[in-house]
Amino acid sequence: MRRQASTRRDGWEKTIEAQGLAYHRSAHPVHLARPYWDEGVQYVFTMEEILALESQVDELHGMCLAAVEHVISAGRYRDFAIPDWVAPEIEASWRRGDPHVYGRFDLRYDGRGPAKLLEYNADTPTSLVESSIVQWFWLQDVHPGDDQWNSIHERLIDRWRELPLQSGPAHFSWTNMDETGEEAMTLGYLQETAEQAGLATVAVAMEDIGWDPRALRFVDMENRVIRTLCKLYPWEWAVADPFGPQAVRQQVSMTWIEPLWKMLLSNKALLAVLWEMHPGHPNLLPAYLDGPRDLRAHIVKPLLGREGAGMRIVTPEGAQSTEGSYGAEGHVYQEFLALPDFDGWRPVLGAWVVGDEAAGLGIRETSGLITDDSSSFVPHRIAP
Known part of the structure; x- marks a missing residue:
């Protein structure tokens, strides 16, 4: 693993905007000289490193699913600050096997030892467009003979085809609180992969979803019953909203992406549970x-x-x-184990899981010790 300088493509801003990264300016603090998408550098991996990372991510995901079973069986919801009234519905969602689509592990990795889990973004993961699409086209333009750990797009399409969805269109819902456009573009991309899988889809704002008190169902602006809803609205926000009880209790008659049981994986209490279950594991802190x-x-x-x-x-x-x-x-x-230092910059590896399999990699880096909204996304490739 190494960090390497690159030459930016002419007109790269318009190129990435045409590929869906329309929010690369608005989602990044304006006072920063460095752009959010920075193809002026790249990370280069060996195939052996990528295969090892893929195996470690698969193992971590399996451990996380086992942790969900443990938390539910032991009734440890208060460790996760989950309201008592929500707990039975989480268990029901898990026992039914409510389907899930994707998630993103954030990992510390320096190329010299095993990756270390920092957190699991399992409910509302972002940086999907740049990970799946934008860096892939960068690779084709700049290093067409090289490879990349990136089967995210194909796996998303396959995953939509696998889901046991109810009849009717799948709704993809953003919130009007999103001022940068990142949420809308991410959901638009997910909607595109669902359409490529053959699904009928509808876009709708969360604020435009209504409740039909006679049918006891959520409906869209055309009064169509919503049977599948893909959202980037966190479950912890949803359960605290006025419509929270209806949303939680609609699990059995709707497919929610992501499902309610993902509340246990998107919560950082998971990190402590994993360490209890696997003390000393090389991929855990x-x-x-x-x-x-x-x-x-x-x-x-x-x-x-x-x-x-x-x-x-x-x-x-x-x-x-x-x-x-x-x-x-x-x-x-x-x-606390500081992120590795590459020329004064510290990367966090975002390893994507689609379904139950590792699917690809996106990298954000910062000059500080904590990755935040000032961090930039940097592409990667696998050296031949």
Whole structure:
């Protein structure tokens, strides 16, 4: 694994915008000189490294599914700050085998040892367009003879074909709170893969979804019953909304992507449960719910935090925090192992899972210790 300088393509901004990355300016802080999509550098891997990472991601995903079964069987919902009234519906969703489509592991990896799990974005993962489409076309333009760990697009299409969906169109829903366009473009891309799989689809804003009190079903603006809903609206927000009880109790008559049981995988309490179940596992960092215990250096993560907000790093040299309103739900205390340093930049590997198989890689890097909305996306390739 190495970081290597690249020459940017002429007109690269218009190229990536035409490929769906229309939000590369709006989703990135305007004061930063470095663009969000930065093809001025790339990461280069060997095939042996990629095959090892793929195997480790498959194993991590299997461990996470086993952790869901453990949490449900042991009734450990309060460790995840899940309301009591939601717990039975999570169990029912899991026992039914409500289908899931995709997720993204965030990993620490330096090419010299096993990847370490930082978190699992299992409910509302983003950076999908850049991982699946934009960096693939970059590879074809710049290194057409090389390979890339990237079967995301094909696997998404195959996954839609596998799902036991009800009749009627699948609805893809963004929220009007999305000011950058990232959510709308991500859902638009997911909708495109579903259409390529042969599904009829409809786009709708979350705010335009209504409730039919006579039919006891959600409906769209055309008064069509919604039988399949793909959303990037987190379940922890949904259960707290006025329509939360209806959404939770509609699990049996609707297909939700992602399903309700994914609340247990998108919550950072998962990190502590995994360490309890697999202490010393080479792909895990020690993590606890009751405090840092004997960790020499640790990071405090809100259970439901996003984009690196509300975190606190504590080391023998001192402490530093990021701003954010998350944390009222509780925290997990994970061993702090700084991201590897490549020429002053620190990458986080976003390893994608589609269905139950590793599917590809996207990389974001930062000059700091925590990946946040100021981090840039950098393409990768596999050297021949």
